Amino acid sequence: MKEFKLNNIPKIESGFKTPDELYFENFSVNLLNQLPKKEPKTISLFQKKKSIIMMVAAVFVLALAIPSLIKNASKRNELDTITLENYLSYQSNINQYDLINALDEEDIKNIDQDIELKDQTIEDILISNNNIEHYIIE
Template sequence: MKEFKLNNIPKIEPGFKTPDDLYFANFSANLLDNLPKNEPKTISLFQRKKAIIMMVAAIFVLALVIPSLINNTSQSNQLDSATLENYLSYQSNFNQYDLINALDEEDINSINTNIVLEDQTIEDLLVNNNNLENYITE
């Protein structure tokens, strides 16, 4: 093998040369001139992902809320008569005069209906019920 001496062999010149000083002085002006004037609008993929995530979250919330709303609206807001009677009977400071004072004329007219009972119905009730004293005292 041939002996290699770094200082004696002619060196190869590099293929890259730096341009003269005017190139670097005018570089920013040349770059701005070469840029396109009207750039197209770009839509970020993150914004699309964000919109999709928000839609999925809204659908998820609706899926959780709608069944509870259906259950709440299906339940009646009016009290049944048994609950109302129990409440009124166990309130010691509520009497019939308080009830009369709380009613207005429309309520009284709606209560004032004639109930027609047949004699046979009354007889059956009296025969089957052992608490005749309650009916007599009331």
């Protein structure tokens, strides 16, 4: 390897050169001349109309959507009677006496309705149901 001494001549020139002194004196003037000139901002009349139309459309969509959302929300909170009956019938730790004790007077009045069943309807239910012994025992 060759020895490298900083004080020896010829030295390697760098690739960079500084411009003449006028460059630094006129730099700010040249830079400002190259910048684009400010033009006044123009606002289209149709732009305001578009935003107003979009706001009216959004209010219209909300007005149509709110009743359906309220209707769907109320349906989700209600229990389906068939689901409730199936749940109560398959629970082994709940019997008819527990249900009777849980009823209020108002619930009993709601249950106490005159239901007219024809003999043919009762026969059809008993024939189609295979738990006849269960109903006879209770």
